[in-house]
Amino acid sequence: xxxxxxxxxxxxxxxxxxxxxxxxxxxxxxxxxxxxxxxxxxxxxxxxxxxxxxxxxxxxxxxxxxxxxxxxxxxxxxxxxxxxxxxxxxxxxxxxxxxxxxxxxxxxxxxxxxxxxxxxxxxxxxxxxxxxxxxxxxxxxxxxxxxxxxxxxxxxxxxxxxxxxxxxxxxxxxxxxxxxxxxxxxxxxxxxxxxxxxxxxxxxxxxxxxxxxxxxxxxxxxxxxxxxxxxxxxxxxxxxxxxxxxxxxxxxxxxxx
Numbered sequence: 001x002x003x004x005x006x007x008x009x010x011x012x013x014x015x016x017x018x019x020x021x022x023x024x025x026x027x028x029x030x031x032x033x034x035x036x037x038x039x040x041x042x043x044x045x046x047x048x049x050x051x052x053x054x055x056x057x058x059x060x061x062x063x064x065x066x067x068x069x070x071x072x073x074x075x076x077x078x079x080x081x082x083x084x085x086x087x088x089x090x091x092x093x094x095x096x097x098x099x100x101x102x103x104x105x106x107x108x109x110x111x112x113x114x115x116x117x118x119x120x121x122x123x124x125x126x127x128x129x130x131x132x133x134x135x136x137x138x139x140x141x142x143x144x145x146x147x148x149x150x151x152x153x154x155x156x157x158x159x160x161x162x163x164x165x166x167x168x169x170x171x172x173x174x175x176x177x178x179x180x181x182x183x184x185x186x187x188x189x190x191x192x193x194x195x196x197x198x199x200x201x202x203x204x205x206x207x208x209x210x211x212x213x214x215x216x217x218x219x220x221x222x223x224x225x226x227x228x229x230x231x232x233x234x235x236x237x238x239x240x241x242x243x244x245x246x247x248x249x250x251x252x253x254x255x256x257x
Contacts, residue, residue, distance in 0.1 A: 059088075066091035150189070153219035155210035158190055158202070165190060166212075166219050173203050193223050 031039075069091030070078065080086050105111035123129045152169045172178075173185035184206045191199035212219065221229045 062089050062092055065095060069094045151216055153212045153214055153216055154188060155212060156188060156190070156202070156204055156208065166223060167191075167202070168216065168219070169209075169211075170201075177203060191223055193226050196220060196223050 066088065070080070073094065075081055080090070106115055119132075122132050150168045150170065154167050154169055155164050156167050157163060158165045158167070167188040167190045170187045170189050173181065173187050178185060181203065185203045186206050186209060188202050188204055188209070189199055190202055191197075
């Protein structure tokens with residue numbers, strides 16, 4: 001229904017002046033109390049839900065670590081046996097101390113010798129050595145401070161030309177694969193959405209990739225949110241080739257002339 005009053009109620013300009021009569025616009029109707037309460041409620045849910053979910057997952061993780069670590073502590077060394085209340089996070093502290101101590105031992109000569117002896121024993125086990133070697137190499141690659149794995153986001157045409165997706169650079173293609181392909185290839189990981197822990201490993205020529213300036217965290221948010229959270233959308237579109245950019249960019253508004 002139009003907000004302008006009927007033509008019979010419109011003021012008319014004096015005849016012979018050649019001017020159009022002004023159009024009166026009715027004031028915008030203010031939202032009702034129920035509408036405003038609904039908006040306030042949804043805003044509160046959007047603000048508090050991520051915080052509440054984060055706190056809940058953190059608490060569940062701490063509780064799980066405590067349930068696994070505290071039973072390993074002798075009763076006489078357990079402070080909860082001497083206090084009238086429990087200590088949440090005690091197992092997490094124990095795990096931190098144990099891992100730090102193991103790292104300290106591994107960093108010296110005695111620890112390295114002990115580690116090599118243990119690895120030689122593991123290498124004699126047919127199935128265990130394969131799993132251990134793969135896990136060790138993955139953790140060393142991901143946790144290494146000098147590694148560039150998963151530290152750069154790229155755009156790649158996948159699964160066919162003209163369709164773009166966000167991927168992560170893992171490393172340069174090396175070994176027999178690089179020799180067979182005979183090109184400057186890069187290993188990239190194309191995650192699925194909304195679960196980025198599963199995906200595809202692709203070996204793509206460097207010239208077919210568009211390297212993005214956005215942080216990996218922003219790219220991960222873009223993938224997990226199924227494209228709802230779009231960081232630096234203009235920067236992504238600007239990096240696309242011209243034919244693809246013309247398809248993505250909205251048409252410019254025509255001038256009033």
